Amino acid sequence: MTDRALVVVRPGALTTVQDRGRPGHAHLGVPRSGALDAPAAALMNRLVGNPPGAAVLETTLDGCDLRPRSAVTVAVGGAPCPVSVNGRPAPWGAPVHVPAGALLSVGKAVSGVRTYVAVSGGVAVDPVLGSRSTDLLSGLGPPPLTAGTVLPLGRPDGTHARVDVVPQPSPPTELVLRVTPGPRDDWFTAAALRTFTTRTYRVSASSNRIGLRTEGPALERAVDGELPSEGMVLGAIQVPPDGRPVIFLADHPTTGGYPVIAVVHPKDLPATAQATPGTPVHFTFVSGRNDRF
Amino acid sequence: MRALPVGDRALLVEVSSDEEAQALHAELLRRRAAGSLRVREIVPAARTVLLDGLDEPGRLAAQLSDARLPPVPPPAKDAVEIPVRYDGPDLADVAERWGVSPREVARIHAAAAFRVAFCGFAPGFGYLTGLPARYAVPRHATPRTAVPAGSVGLAGPYTGVYPRSSPGGWRLIGTTDAVLWDHTREPAALLSPGTPVRFVPVDPLPVAPFPVDS
Known part of the structure; x- marks a missing residue:
């Protein structure tokens, strides 16, 4: 057969189709979604000659x-x-030729959490609101892969240069996350803000594409009561009633009612996608709103 | 009006009422359409509007702190009419809380002019304001594990319609066949922030088994 398609033989614990997501629809309650380790997904696309937004x-x-x-x-x-x-x-991290009908095995991660598989031409399932990404919160996009799923592939267009080697960061052994305080840091006690930036948290096993949950000392609120629901950004650190910070990742809800103590710098987010449960997490305040990195 | 920084590329603009939030949202949409505001997302909520994907949030924050909000403009389009059967499992409970008959709940609800204040919870789920404040009802203390798609519910000051089956704690007063969300349709969402909405009762209004006062 010459049709361009990929048959899923073993789906693994959770394998989804991801591209750069569907930003721009948050006002309709649509999460952004997209690859959690976006630089890794873009690099794999480069290796096979795909445009950076191809679905992997x-x-x-x-x-x-x-x-x-x-x-x-x-x-x-x-x-x-x-x-x-x-x-x-x-080889890992390099272009690999796979003949028609051959079995490509992507094994268990030796470190990190999320491995990306780019295929020449890209995964060509029908886009939803401009994106092929699976969104595990709202259910938009293709469902997680199951054995026997047949994924259509696009045609390589040949206009994107293929590269042979790209440097890739190692998965983190600890997360040091630069965070900007607020918008609701004033909902927490001074002691809680100190705890937040001086104590060690650990990545919880209940983390997923919606949020990276942490275990560690609870953060005490200075303000009781409820916050009316407000818009949430990628990297927002929400503190639910149990006091343990949750970092919002790509499938995060568009609005939320728990106070956001701080926001993770976007450049530090890809590492959160690769932090295994138990990884130590440190939060570091960077000063004011006008900082640029 | 107070603009709080959210990371390096976003602002959360806080106001003091639903009406101000809707006015601010309308004003920000107007500025974006006029080309004077470049932003990826404008996300209204109960007392805030989030602006995400800004190049210079600090400059906009300074501008907004001096700005005076024009009143909410009249809706640019006709109201979306949602046909509803007032047959929800919480209709009698809501009637008791309002101190009226179930039939009167339907009449009051169908007479109100609603507007989508904001969306959230699920794609296409709108938080609609328009009922007088005295009709606010609390959510169920324990949410239902499955609320059918098309259920029309009340929570706090809001009316909402479940776009699909999901867990939920709203007090359900009716059912609609309207399709709130269909990603193959353009636009996918029947309701977006600012949309005017009316609920149109599908006859007959409920009679038995609910007690009816004339």
């Missing part, structure tokens, strides 16, 4: 197995893992 697969901890129906070039990166084609070892 995002795996979670234990990879996935795929069988393309036509010959394709793939690149596997993000969380490091073993890669093989028909049982023969293949």
Whole structure:
């Protein structure tokens, strides 16, 4: 068969289609979604000659197995893992040729959480509001992959340069997150703000694409009562009633009613996508609103 | 009006009422349409409007602190009419809280001119204002695990329609066949912030088994 498609043989724990998401619809209650480790997804696209917004697969901890129906070039990166084609070892973080009908195995992550698989031509499921991303909060986009799912592939257009090697950051052994205080830091006691920036939190196993949950000392509120729901940004650190900070990731709700103590700098977010449960987390305030990095 | 920084690229503009939030939202949309405001997302909520994806949030914050809000402009379009059967499982409960008959709940609700204050919770879920403040009702202490799509509910000052089946704690007074969200449709959302809305009763208004006063 020559049709351009990818058959899912083993979906892994959670594998979704992701691109750069669907920003611009938050006022309708539509989360942005998109690859959590966006730089890794963009790099894998470059390796196979795709435009940066092509849809890739995002795996979670234990990879996935795929069988393309036509010959394709793939690149596997993000969380490091073993890669093989028909049982023969293949390179991670580099373009790999996969013949039609061969089995591409993306193994368990040796570190980090999310491995990205870019395929030449990109995954070509129908877009929803301009994006092919699976949104686990609202259910928009294709459902998580299951065994037997057949994913259509686009045609490589040949206008994007393929590269052979790209440097990739290692998954973090600790997260040091630069955060800007507010907008609701005044809902917390001075002691809570000190605790937030001086004590160590750890990544909770209940983290997902919606939020990175933490375990650690509870943050005490200075203000009781309810905050009327307000708009939320990517990287907002919301503090629910249990006092443990939650960092909002790509599938976060567009509005929320718990106070946001601070916001993570966008450049520090990709690392949060690769932090395994138990990873230490430190929050560091950067001064005022006019800082630029 | 107070503009709070949210990270490096966003502002949360806080006002003191629903009406001011709607006026601010309308004004920000006007500025964006006129080309004087460049921003990726304008997200209204109960007492705030979030502006996300700004190049110079500090400059806009300074501008807004001096700005005077024009009143909410009249709706630019006709009201979206949502046909509703006032047959919800909480209709009798709401009638008791309002101190009227279930039939009167339907009449009062269908007579109100609503407006979508903001969206959230799920794609296409609008928080509609328009009922007089005395008709505010609390959410259920324990949410239902599954509220059917098309359920029309009340919570606090808001009316909402569930775009799809989901857990929910709103007090359900009716049901509609209107499709609130369809991503294959343009626009996908029937209701967006600022949209005027009316609920149109599908006859007959409820009689038995509810007690009816004439």
